Amino acid sequence: MSHTHPGWNWILLPLTGLILLTGCDASFQPIDDDAGLFSVYGYLTLSGGPHFLRVKDLDTPLTPDSTRVLDATVTLKNLSTGRTETLTDSIVLFEGIYTHNFRADQDVQPATRYRITITQGDGKTRATATMPEETEVDIEPNGAVGCVQNVFVNFQNVSRKRLLQMSVGIPWRGPLNWVRVSDFYSGDDGALIGQFNPASIVRRVVSERVLGTVGFQPEKFCSLLDRNRIYVAYTRFGPDWPADSVRADPTRSAVKNGLGTFGGLDRDTLVKSITPSP
Template sequence: MLLLVILSACDTSIQPIVDKGKAYSIYGPLDIQKTPNYIRVHDTNDLLNPDLTKDLGVQVTMTNLNTGASQLLKDEVKVFDSLYTHNFEIPDSLEYDTRYKFSLEDEDGYRDSVISVTTKETELTVIQDSVSCGELFMLRFTNVDLNAGERIETEVGIKVGVAWMYTKRPANFRQYNSATNTLTMGWSPNYVSELIFGPFDWVTCSTFSSDKIKFSFTHVGYMEEVQPNAPNELEFDQLYTPNQVVLSKYKGSTEVTIDSTVFN
């Protein structure tokens, strides 16, 4: 789940600093379920190099704004997609529902910062299971603050023949209660088949080779005071300005069952 911001004296005030055209990309998909995580920093005035990379001369500090605790992150040069990149290691586990500020300062005094807000931990409940081909299986997520900027990305899979096939397209049914931060979603097995095979080639769920439907989700956090781009089906690193993406996330999964009478 994060944002690029430049702060003045107050952590919640954002005032970009312009200094001789300097700019650094700050990128970090922060996985709450994994340790360590990394913040990748690049001087946008320099080309990425497949052979080597120069010293950035940059310090990155991470501050837990909920507690006030800060730590200086260690820079490690790693190869990513055949390119050498600077990655600042976050050695400790990340906490749910926490504001993290990542502050950058280079040797010339240029400063920049982003604030990333991690998600709350959701509880996933299967409301409707053991469904027929045209009946919706219903799932409910709690602690999802869509109004703040959190997102739930979903993937649903069916097995036809020997292969599992998946779709990330929207559910048949979607309802959000902003008062309780509860999101309810539903798919029918036949609708999932139509999403995967198309409106003319889909197959009924009675021909599936498994009575299970696999479901997985990614709960994504947000960056404070940054407006995400409008399209709903962008990839993780396309939601915000390309140079500043620090978003927390975690994943979960479950299975639902197609009623056994469908296969009789």
């Protein structure tokens, strides 16, 4: 199912972070002399390719002339099978600066490690990402749910809250409106369980004035929606996904001889029907 995931700006931000932080200042210099050769930002997903990984030469000032060409070879290797793919450069012009987004087309496998290598002469920048397992998830109760009925999303093979995000989308006045759900608790088997009820999501999206048209009765909130469905989008990150502190401070990244963020994830959207309001 094709969809746009909520809350993904924080993942995409690093891809343009160096440009946004430095603007078009031709005097821009690397963060420090030991930063390395290249920065790499991007992720691999089990949802299918292609995948785009942004690479920048850390010794190159951010000017149109200097960023037009990136003199490097970028490869992606499956560390289990040894398959190595040389990535194709896809150049994007962003506010007068050329950005280099390298495209990977190989099938990404669950629970597998991948290494990106950026080579320039005798120098190399490397980063490794471990893909998560395929996520085992189900929603209870079965069948349609009432507007004030609790919904439980069971992530059977996920145990670390840091490696999971979930949002609920409701169809309201055309587009889906997404609300992040952070209410997770551990089940008896150690799996993570997310909990919400549709009325609580509607309350966070729809104005008080509109809620008043159904008498502020939560069991009738879902009658305001464009259709009787809710959508649950989740993202499960790989076990070595960088911590928030790394994304805030790229000098703390695990990229060898470079900077940035490189990781693996699994994501999907589930659909649940809502029983018509009384």
